[in-house]
Amino acid sequence: MASFWAIEVKPGSRVVHICERATGKLRITQATLGIGNGTEKSLVQCDVRELGKSPVIAFICALLPNTSETCPLNLKFEETAKIIFSVIGQRSVHLTGYYLCHDQAFPYLHSDTDTYSIDIENTETEESSDPHSEDSIFGGSFIDDSELLVSAPSPKSPIRDDSELPKSKDLNLDRIQEQSCAGIKTFPDGFVIQELEKGHPIGKLAALGSKVKIHFTGMLKETGCIFESTVDRHPCHFRLGDEEVIDGLNMGIDGMSVGDKRRLIIPPSMGFGEQENIEKVPPNSWLVYDVELVGVRRY
Structure with a gap:
């Protein structure tokens, strides 16, 4: 099953997200430019850290007011990851996606x-x-x-007993x-x-x-x-x-x-x-x- 996820990343601050096995893998699907008066582009930076692995730092999108204010994404993070988001620019960026738990081989089989x-x-x-x-x-x-x-x-969908x-x-x-x-x-x-x-x-x-x-x-x-x-x-x-x-x-x-x-x-x-x-x-x-x-x- 899946559950909605969203954050706002503001310029000059960092948002730390720690994935957990209980919630499942995080998949980010879209970035949207926040409301504001800034006219310069906003870059979203992602810093991924996992135990025993080297940190991975990358820009995942660039948004430009009145030209490109949304960006579709397809980013998936493991349950063990710590993710730090930041924005370089004048306006905030909203990231949206969902958690996906592997309840079964087909996650939609017993879905609500x-x-x-x-x-x-x-x-x-x-x-x-x-x-x-x-x-x-x-x-x-x-x-x-x-x-x-x-x-x-x-x-x-009804879930039946073993019998x-x-x-x-x-x-x-x-x-x-x-x-x-x-x-x-x-x-x-x-x-x-x-x-x-x-x-x-x-x-x-x-x-x-x-x-x-x-x-x-x-x-x-x-x-x-x-x-x-x-x-x-x-x-x-x-x-x-x-x-x-x-x-x-x-x-x-x-x-x-x-x-x-x-x-x-x-x-x-x-x-x-x-x-x-x-x-x-x-x-x-x-x-x-x-x-x-x-x-x-x-x-």
Whole structure:
């Protein structure tokens, strides 16, 4: 989920922001020139400091009255960073953005918000052909990146107890076949892509940047415990390659055709890593995702 963030940085003063894991990563999306009579440009300087790393100091934008008074930004800071903002010029600058917490592999799955979106391509599997499937838990079809977090309140999606989640079947996760076996790709870091079922031979391919629609079940490799699933729910939608989706899913879905089913064995480095705020997922957990691609829409 995401929460709004904003500060005003005045000339001659510094604003210190200390990121915390409880609030999540900070993403700054825009700088706007403050009200005033100054006619000279205002430069925004950012000093980033992290434990064990050298400080990084840089100008992130320059704003000029009556000419360029706003500047879109795409800056993301880790939870461990200390950030010092300052302005060189005559007028203050307002910085806006949001905190983004990694509650799940898909941060919008259990969100309080609804997203404005565009329709999905109608090349889907039979399972997703239900007319109601277009009204996904994300508030419609695909997420429009330009409005990703510009949202309106909506009823919270119900979170079910473990007893309501489907039980995994015949996982045998610790007995995955060797790389030489057909349909299995094993990578040096332990990441595994296993082809479970092939879809339509000429189905649309998922590629980085395309918008995909999937059904999935997420499990802990060690115990087989299901921590997240869209079974008996609407499929989820996102843009493949989105930074807010774990790397293992982005890489594992890339190259799938509509109707394909894969099992992904995801190491901590491509999953949630050492994060401690992920519900039902201990830090440094290996994950297993069974994924079915049910729709693709190009850029």
